[in-house]
Amino acid sequence: MNVPTPARCFPLLRRAAGLLHVAALAAAALIAGPAQAWSNHALCTWPALSAMPELASHAPVKVERLETFLAADPAGLAKLLQDEEAWARAHVPNYPPRPDALAFQPDSANGARLLAHFLKAVRVNPGARLALYLQLPPGQAAGARTVLAEADVTVMKTDEAAKLNSFVALREGELVSVNDVIASATDEPDYGLDYGLWQDNGTAHGALYGFGKQPFGNPAVEWSSQGPLHLGYFHEAGIIYRAAPFLKRAYPEYRIHLWRSLAAFALRSGHDYWGWRFAGWGLHYLQDLTQPYHARVLPGVGVMRMLGINALDIVGVHGPKDRLIQLVTNRHFALENFERGWMRAAYGRGFEADVGIQALRNTALDGKTPYADDWPRRVVSAHANAAADAVDASLLRWFQPKYMSDPAYVFGVSEAGVDTHAELAKTPAAHEGLKHDLAPLLGQLGATSRAFVRSLIAR
Template sequence: MRAWQRALMGVLLSGAAGLASFAHAWGNHALLSYRALEAWPEVASAPAVPAEPLDAFLRAQGPAIAALTDAQEAWARAHIRAYTPRPEGLRWAWRPEADEAERRSAFARALRLSPQAAFALFVQVDPRHPERTADGPPLAPEAVASVAPSKGATQRFVAVAPGQPVPVLAVLASASDEPDYGYDIDLFDDNAGGGGLGFGVQPFGNPAIRISSQAPFHMGFFHQGAVFNTLAPAFARSFAQLRVHQYTTLAALAFRTGHAYWGWRFTGLALHYVQDLTQPYHASAAPGERLPGMLWANVLDKLGWPDRKAGLVVLQSNRHFVLENFQTRRLLAAAQAGEDTANERALRDVTRDGSYPAWHDQYLREVVAAEAHAAGPATDAAIVVGAPARYVLDPAFDFGAQEGQIDLDADMRRQLQAQREAMQEAVARLLAHLGAHTRNTVRGVRALADSAPRAQ
């Protein structure tokens, strides 16, 4: 790599490190999924499914699952750009005499997941309808996640017993938040306690920040352009497509073999990555900046003036935080009050679902991420106009560090109405995209399940 390429890589990687330190795109995904799916008959009218421990599925379908993980790996090698192949030693060689611990370990290794992925039986309570989703004893966050809850976390968990009927909506919505519970943490060789899964060094983000290590699985900079890709090839190493393909094909297998709970659960897991890539700050390296601006920031940094480069990272980080805080808090408040706002209506709006192509194995990249990347500049501009200036225009202010002391709703009420409306309209547009892609993903999984013969 030439010196000028290394220089550009420095500023781009610094930017991604800032972005990836808050690699949660939408806060609590369950809030989004409950609203996007609650009025859709395909989910709302589906019969409840009995909860099934993961090992029961693995024990019953082990050989088929092992074969599927090999097929998934072959697909990834053929279809994912800059993919790092799975080492042969991680391949699942089915052993009928294996115990539960060995089966779970083999499954996680074959998928290249964190060995701490819990796959617990749980439901995240819907704050709008707790009476429908709180039928079980409270469950501590550490029972479902290997990472501590983020600041201001809104999740509330209850345990589910094996065989207990669970509404399909609750299975999907709960699982759609699950990949943020540590499943993609510490998988790279330069992460503390990581390595051994063949992913190599972390391509972007700060490998010293634990939560940052999931960024290459939850972000996808697929549409930056040829110049960007040439100068910063590491940014092409996204594994979001891998996770969507793994979980959608596992869901299809589960549906075909009579394991409806895991069919819906794996579908929900896939939804997480689809929803992440509807967020412009996860589909663009820096939606508010053009490539020349990033280059200039790096030039100034090399000349001894680092403020522009540092400010670029902080401002993009702050705007992402503001967007996430704004929509999460509004969705939660509306759910608790039983109210509908523009956000809820946008999430439920099915009229745009058919405007997109039918689900296919490149839908995440070619449809979801492309749309979010295109929406990046307008979204960033709306946040700059709509949010208090200190939060989005002052590079000396770190929103993430101060978030616990900020009441964004109260601050927004002091803004001019036109400013608030500009930001709300931008958020509602993004949520309409998210709702449509959520439903289209479910449609795609069901079609995939129906496209192959069912087990006898």
């Protein structure tokens, strides 16, 4: 059989965009499980924001229902959302415009109607729970508050991370700390806000929202549909985009700017609870972009190798592509699984001394440049993209080979209840080595989170 040379691969690849679709799917971690950059954002947000004196001294905020906020100034909110749509059309590459018929309608005093108009205008899943709740840090008791079931806060059916969390109900008028509001909200976009938004997801709202067909991932898989809003492959080689133009259809910038603008509007108008809850939503997507597997299509794989493997696939040699996809997917999942176990263990003992907690609270990177609208692409995802190969190499060095190098092993399928953190802890040198190598990622997450929140305090 004749195998194409690299020079002959390029024209073939330009005509074979669909074949890189599977590689993008693997990098987005949409084959076998959720597209989560960090398994529980709140566990990282609490320590990151605890290093902000501005929040430590901030007065508690009064809880209110979303309908209460919407009814306070519907005309002003309509103007803000109109301006926000104009901003997205002008600044977000390949942005799918919101249909004009979905513009927020401020002409109803009915809270339920206002809420329905709002959810359509911001194009989120209309079934999202939007409960008044807090997530509790590991080990914290609920006290007199009502404990909520997972189904009270998330519509997702396959959220293993949520099953480990504790949620308590809030009452309208109750006072809660800003840090708790933001931290709880940073995990909330993974609870179904972005589920089923695409034309081919088989949902009524997906048919109305104007996003078009899902650009990558499996439209029939629950978690897959949120991926294009939670990751951003902004710094790939030009040949990759020519072969796979759908990679450009990723929109975390849209979500970040939208929720940040709503946060600023709510804070200006005295609705601090929703100001900080919206801030947490926006921060979720920004934190997603600090994870290398959400900023690089295939970490650890060079451009020529990627293109060569796809060229082989074109001529019928599928094995190398299939093996590579499974290996990268396993590494992505193993990293997220380790981070979740690491953070939960850190809350249980040695909190102040843990290298990850210290990295999240390290303010050495703060204040170098103020947060700006182009940060998600220019700063945050660029840093994660640049770190991707080193992170991949670190995982290969420290993790058990079955997770890293065995294409017959399917993470989350071959074994149930895997806890890579607990397993690696049995080998202290590897356990500490991996934590040391991953700590800079958490440092970037912490600094990025504080810059985002400070940009709202300064307004």
